[in-house]
Amino acid sequence: MSDHQAFTLENLKALTNQLNDYSYAYHVKDEPLVPDAEYDRCYRELQKIEVKHPEWIQPDSPTQRVGEKPDNGFSSVLHTVPMLSLDNAFDNDSMVDFDERIQKLSGKASITYCCEPKLDGLAISLRYEDGHLVRGLTRGDGLTGEDITSNIKTIYSVPLKLRTETPPPVLEVRGEIYMPKAGFEKLNQIAAEKGEKAFVNPRNAAAGSLRQLDPKVTAARPLVLCAYSIGYAEGWSQPDSHYDGLLQLSEWGFKVNDLMSRVEGVQGCLDYFAQLSEQRDGLSYDIDGIVYKVDSIAQQKQLGFVARAPRWAIARKFPAQEEVTQILGVDFQVGRTGAITPVARLQPTFVGGVTVSNATLHNQDEMDRLGVKVNDWVVIRRAGDVIPQVVQVIEERRPDDAQEIQFPTQCPVCESDIERVEGEAVQRCTGGLVCGAQLKERLKHFVSRKAMDIDGLGDKLIEQLVEAKLVATPVDIYLLKDKPARLLAMERMGDKSVEKLLDAIEASKQTLFNRFVYSLGIREVGEATARTVTQYFGTLEKLMTATEEDLIEVEDVGPIVAQHIRMFFDQEDNVATVQGLLEQGITWQSEDADEVGEQPLEGKTYVVTGTLTRYSRDQVKDMLIKLGAKVSGSVSGKTDCLVAGEKAGSKLTKAQSLEVPVMDEEALHEMLITLGAV
Numbered sequence: 001m002s003d004h005q006a007f008t009l010e011n012l013k014a015l016t017n018q019l020n021d022y023s024y025a026y027h028v029k030d031e032p033l034v035p036d037a038e039y040d041r042c043y044r045e046l047q048k049i050e051v052k053h054p055e056w057i058q059p060d061s062p063t064q065r066v067g068e069k070p071d072n073g074f075s076s077v078l079h080t081v082p083m084l085s086l087d088n089a090f091d092n093d094s095m096v097d098f099d100e101r102i103q104k105l106s107g108k109a110s111i112t113y114c115c116e117p118k119l120d121g122l123a124i125s126l127r128y129e130d131g132h133l134v135r136g137l138t139r140g141d142g143l144t145g146e147d148i149t150s151n152i153k154t155i156y157s158v159p160l161k162l163r164t165e166t167p168p169p170v171l172e173v174r175g176e177i178y179m180p181k182a183g184f185e186k187l188n189q190i191a192a193e194k195g196e197k198a199f200v201n202p203r204n205a206a207a208g209s210l211r212q213l214d215p216k217v218t219a220a221r222p223l224v225l226c227a228y229s230i231g232y233a234e235g236w237s238q239p240d241s242h243y244d245g246l247l248q249l250s251e252w253g254f255k256v257n258d259l260m261s262r263v264e265g266v267q268g269c270l271d272y273f274a275q276l277s278e279q280r281d282g283l284s285y286d287i288d289g290i291v292y293k294v295d296s297i298a299q300q301k302q303l304g305f306v307a308r309a310p311r312w313a314i315a316r317k318f319p320a321q322e323e324v325t326q327i328l329g330v331d332f333q334v335g336r337t338g339a340i341t342p343v344a345r346l347q348p349t350f351v352g353g354v355t356v357s358n359a360t361l362h363n364q365d366e367m368d369r370l371g372v373k374v375n376d377w378v379v380i381r382r383a384g385d386v387i388p389q390v391v392q393v394i395e396e397r398r399p400d401d402a403q404e405i406q407f408p409t410q411c412p413v414c415e416s417d418i419e420r421v422e423g424e425a426v427q428r429c430t431g432g433l434v435c436g437a438q439l440k441e442r443l444k445h446f447v448s449r450k451a452m453d454i455d456g457l458g459d460k461l462i463e464q465l466v467e468a469k470l471v472a473t474p475v476d477i478y479l480l481k482d483k484p485a486r487l488l489a490m491e492r493m494g495d496k497s498v499e500k501l502l503d504a505i506e507a508s509k510q511t512l513f514n515r516f517v518y519s520l521g522i523r524e525v526g527e528a529t530a531r532t533v534t535q536y537f538g539t540l541e542k543l544m545t546a547t548e549e550d551l552i553e554v555e556d557v558g559p560i561v562a563q564h565i566r567m568f569f570d571q572e573d574n575v576a577t578v579q580g581l582l583e584q585g586i587t588w589q590s591e592d593a594d595e596v597g598e599q600p601l602e603g604k605t606y607v608v609t610g611t612l613t614r615y616s617r618d619q620v621k622d623m624l625i626k627l628g629a630k631v632s633g634s635v636s637g638k639t640d641c642l643v644a645g646e647k648a649g650s651k652l653t654k655a656q657s658l659e660v661p662v663m664d665e666e667a668l669h670e671m672l673i674t675l676g677a678v
């Protein structure tokens with residue numbers, strides 16, 4: 001905005017009112033109107049005007065106060081010590097400014113900071129008298145909070161009694177109540193199945209769950225408390241270090257964040273930021289930044305507070321995972337199994353660290369639930385490498401030219417009818433392999449790295465081969481060797497590349513049973529399921545003749561997967577394709593018990609993570625499986641060993657915290673040699 005336009009009293013008042021409306025919806029109704037990024041932008045704009053014209057600052061300006069006065073069914077209670085907010089930093093420079101300010105004010109040349117992940121939930125204060133929990137309050141407007149004791153008591157990680165014989169007579173502990181990602185996803189899935197409104201994000205879900213009038217509802221929600229400070233104590237003098245205070249809380253039975261760390265000076269803070277930015281996506285809970293606190297309590301006291309926040313702490317924010325943008329149109333994509341997915345074309349927006357121009361709308365039910373139209377302004381969310389999603393329509397901003405979205409009745413690629421099976425949310429093209437889109441997707445899957453792994457047969461070439469009618473089934477790929485001239489005629493194909501491609505096709509004939517089954521593209525049979533069923537049945541014949549009952553016996557195979565596998569092998573076309581492939585000479589080592597070698601790793605569960613140099617991750621998985629191990633995708637208490645390559649991230653951290661043995665690449669290599677696998 002240009003200065004003379006924006007720096008007016010009217011603009012300041014408008015921004016103040018706008019922010020207060022947002023804040024009320026966010027803090028009291030638990031139904032944010034806009035994403036945090038939008039709120040923060042308006043907030044910073046207001047701050048800019050207020051700095052220039054302090055005489056205009058409104059008494060109800062969000063820069064002068066914390067949160068909102070609660071207005072629902074809970075009773076209000078005055079906090080012993082006000083619960084304030086935190087100042088924000090959005091870049092390294094602001095961190096350097098912060099550190100310089102602290103050095104100046106405290107007269108110290110180097111400051112020790114405690115760094116903690118900024119959990120994205122909501123703040124509460126717990127009061128213990130003689131070691132017993134007597135009250136739990138929300139932050140509210142900072143001065144008074146809502147008494148939510150009965151709800152708090154339903155959360156397992158809230159100690160009802162401190163684990164000590166000699167508790168302080170009075171202790172007030174502050175912490176964040178949050179909902180881990182997995183719990184959030186499950187909750188939303190259940191809501192979707194019941195046709196109920198889903199929560200936009202885990203923070204929202206936590207806030208909505210905690211402020212339920214019926215504690216039974218709260219009890220059913222997966223909430224966790226993590227303590228992050230001592231708010232007040234009587235008859236006990238707390239340690240002079242904030243960090244040591246947290247360790248004390250941990251001993252008394254509180255969960256404290258295991259990634260917190262004490263560092264020296266601003267460089268320590270910046271390093272911590274870089275490290276946590278890497279780990280963010282792999283954490284099991286949402287964090288929206290890092291909180292840096294001056295570690296010495298004496299220094300904290302000396303520094304004191306400004307209007308709404310302590311001077312001795314700052315929250316460094318991560319790039320936003322939610323943003324506002326406009327839907328320009330909707331495309332309908334056809335997948336490998338014919339599923340039609342509506343994909344919103346968006347005004348490109350920077351979110352979750354990348355520019356996003358498409359977001360999935362999943363299916364008709366999801367579009368109905370969102371009530372979304374073309375030209376709507378929406379909130380999109382991209383967390384980690386998850387596909388960007390539209391999570392909310394901003395109805396207040398619906399333009400006059402908003403248009404209903406029509407789900408097609410005919411496949412956009414082959415014009416076959418689209419059908420919706422009873423009880424399923426997806427709609428599918430009925431064209432089967434007549435449908436060029438399905439055929440192309442199916443072939444791309446067949447040759448992909450984790451399937452038959454045919455190098456040089458990229459998406460573009462497959463599209464050309466299908467369009468030239470050279471390839472119509474996976475078997476045709478193995479017949480290409482008889483048609484080198486036709487291959488040469490394809491775009492960007494020379495003698496060399498044709499030769500390389502044919503070699504790669506030839507080499508792919510030596511494969512693994514699990515890869516082969518995965519490559520068939522049976523619905524619901526991913527890489528992991530392909531591994532378990534092939535390990536269980538041992539031979540193709542046994543798998544192809546297994547009944548649904550037989551299939552359900554396999555670990556991790558439910559009735560739906562069993563049905564899809566059975567249905568697949570009941571189709572004559574599919575059986576013919578499988579036979580055709582075997583006739584082309586596709587083979588794998590027999591997994592029959594009496595033919596395989598020793599299985600020294602039988603019963604052991606391995607997880608592989610990080611970058612390996614000597615082998616690919618897939619090679620390692622295959623070798624471990626041959627040795628009898630089970631290879632899983634995530635670390636848990638059941639994991640026997642984590643193979644960690646370079647740059648291993650959250651899986652390594654998790655393994656360490658669960659005391660799961662960790663093996664580096666060298667140790668793995670030695671083991672594989674010893675066991676005769678290489």
Ligand SMILES: NC(=O)c1ccc[n+]([C@@H]2O[C@H](COP(=O)([O-])OP(=O)(O)OC[C@H]3O[C@@H](n4cnc5c(N)ncnc54)[C@H](O)[C@@H]3O)[C@@H](O)[C@H]2O)c1
Nearest residue numbers: 022023026032034035036039085086116118119123228291
């Ligand atoms: N989307 C909206 O409409 C809307 C409206 C109002 C506020 N907001 C968002 O709320 C935030 C501002 O609100 P705020 O005043 O709660 O400030 P804040 O969330 O930026 O910081 C203070 C809070 O951080 C939390 N926290 C997490 N980990 C902590 C730790 N280790 N130590 C101390 N505190 C920790 C506590 O809950 C504390 O109350 C901004 O992110 C803003 O975008 C959004």
Ligand SMILES: [Zn+2]
Nearest residue numbers: 411414429435
């Ligand atoms: Zn089609």
